[in-house]
Amino acid sequence: MNLNSYAKINLSLTVNARLKTGLHEIQSYYCLVDLVDKIKINSVSGYRDKIITRGPFAKFIKKKNNSILSLLRLLRRLKLISKYYSVKVTKNIPVFAGLGGGTSNAAVILSYLLKKKVTASLFREIESKIGSDFRLFFYNQGYLKNLNQITKLKKQELFFVLIQPQIKCSTKKIYSEVKKFTKKAKLNLNISNSKNKFVSFLSKNHNDLQVIVEKKYPILKKLLTDIENEKGCCFSRMTGSGSVCYGLFKDKIAAKKALNKLKTKYPKFWFSFAKTV
Numbered sequence: 001m002n003l004n005s006y007a008k009i010n011l012s013l014t015v016n017a018r019l020k021t022g023l024h025e026i027q028s029y030y031c032l033v034d035l036v037d038k039i040k041i042n043s044v045s046g047y048r049d050k051i052i053t054r055g056p057f058a059k060f061i062k063k064k065n066n067s068i069l070s071l072l073r074l075l076r077r078l079k080l081i082s083k084y085y086s087v088k089v090t091k092n093i094p095v096f097a098g099l100g101g102g103t104s105n106a107a108v109i110l111s112y113l114l115k116k117k118v119t120a121s122l123f124r125e126i127e128s129k130i131g132s133d134f135r136l137f138f139y140n141q142g143y144l145k146n147l148n149q150i151t152k153l154k155k156q157e158l159f160f161v162l163i164q165p166q167i168k169c170s171t172k173k174i175y176s177e178v179k180k181f182t183k184k185a186k187l188n189l190n191i192s193n194s195k196n197k198f199v200s201f202l203s204k205n206h207n208d209l210q211v212i213v214e215k216k217y218p219i220l221k222k223l224l225t226d227i228e229n230e231k232g233c234c235f236s237r238m239t240g241s242g243s244v245c246y247g248l249f250k251d252k253i254a255a256k257k258a259l260n261k262l263k264t265k266y267p268k269f270w271f272s273f274a275k276t277v
Helices: 067-077 101-114 120-129 134-138 171-176 195-203 210-216 218-228 252-265
Strands: 002-010 014-018 024-044 050-054 084-090 141-146 149-152 159-164 233-238 245-249 270-275
Touching (some): 024 101, 067 084, 067 101, 134 149, 159 252
Antiparallel strands (some): 002 024, 014 024, 024 270, 233 245
8 A cells, every 4th residue: 555644844842831741832833744665565475564765854753663563563563453563654755854854654554554534542542652742643634732632734735945054953952952941832724724824823922943954054044035935935944843944935937946045055954945835
């Protein structure tokens, strides 16, 4: 079976508190985009899962300890599956990037294997093993109210220029440096009814983690400024804990023109065009 594992972009991100579990309570508007890891999964005889990786970011995946193996082991322990699998992953989503690639891989495989609604208790157990952003990948566009609750939003067609500088951010390390917390906000569903209204609202938001990464890596701030100065860019921001930065565009042609110009300016960085799915 061939599966598409989509990347995630945080359109906003606020850190609201540090929980007793060590995790952080966050709120985020987010969307999935058509930057994908390609996954091919088949059952195998024997008693061992096999992970095969290829693609531009394959070398960063640990063969014996990754999100896919963690998920398969957990599902067998819970007696939800009994077979073993060969999983081939073409890794197109950058790692240490804030795009949730590893978590997305596990989410799409779970959906394929169980083919039924995942219970709340199973979600919690998987999140404790895989990542607190696991449930995001079950909604194309949404609002994360807290770690346990997502509101699905009306789909808006948005276009992105994605850029990863030569920086790899550790999610755990970046969150450990959060000292101030943002007060929780209430969702106004009306903002997602219109693309213009939604983008205008998002432009006034921010990512609480961005200032931490900018202080550690000043090039990030310069890159974000250059992205935002491109014609047609509504705003620029870092996604998740970084280091991928993006410019949001309402127009596809403007986004692709900006991509080409920025490639010339930053020839050593990774680039991609993406749109919402």
